[in-house]
Amino acid sequence: MSGSPHVIRGSVSLPEAELMWRFSRSSGPGGQHVNTSDSQVELRFDLGRTEALPEVWKERALERLANRLVGGVVTVRSSEHRSQWRNRETALVRMASLLAEATAPPPRPRRATKIPRGINERRLRQKKQRAETKRGRNGRDWS
Numbered sequence: 422m423s424g425s426p427h428v429i430r431g432s433v434s435l436p437e438a439e440l441m442w443r444f445s446r447s448s449g450p451g452g453q454h455v456n457t458s459d460s461q462v463e464l465r466f467d468l469g470r471t472e473a474l475p476e477v478w479k480e481r482a483l484e485r486l487a488n489r490l491v492g493g494v495v496t497v498r499s500s501e502h503r504s505q506w507r508n509r510e511t512a513l514v515r516m517a518s519l520l521a522e523a524t525a526p527p528p529r530p531r532r533a534t535k536i537p538r539g540i541n542e543r544r545l546r547q548k549k550q551r552a553e554t555k556r557g558r559n560g561r562d563w564s
Contacts, residue, residue, distance in 0.1 A: 427517040429474075429524065435517055436473040441465040444505060461500035464512040466520075469493020478524035485523045495519070 427435045443463040468474075468482055468490065486495055497519065499512040 427513050429517055429521045433474060433478070435466070435513065435520070436471070439466060439471055439473060440513075440516075441467075442509070460503060460505045460508055461498065462505060462508040462512045464497045464499075464509075464516050465494050466516060467494050474520075474524065481525075482520060482523040486519075 429435060441464070443465070445461045445463065468479065468486065470493065471479065474482065483490070483493070489495055495516070497512050497516045499508040499515065501511065502508050
């Protein structure tokens with residue numbers, strides 16, 4: 422495969438030993454040869470049993486990917502390329518980005534800010550003015 426380990430975030434990367442590969446016939450692009458080559462790639466990673474991720478990340482990922490997991494295992498498929506090697510690369514990149522997203526720390530809570538009084542007053546003044554303009558448009562007294 423490729424020499425570079427696929428980094429999830431920081432110094433944590435996908436452990437090559439824990440990746441399970443499966444190859445099957447792809448329905449993707451390709452000519453006559455595609456029917457005989459096993460170019461679809463299925464990459465599986467046991468999220469429940471892995472020791473490669475910090476415990477906090479693991480819990481976060483298990484929670485966020487709950488609907489994608491089958492027995493603690495997350496699966497990614499790739500079949501867009503004709504070559505198996507390129508599909509393997511795509512699957513690896515997809516798995517790494519999926520885990521990076523799932524293990525990301527939660528966003529900071531939004532701090533509510535008070536609207537300055539001047540801005541609020543200006544908004545209400547403009548609103549009144551607009552209503553006045555529109556009221557002046559109805560032609561009741563135009564006889």
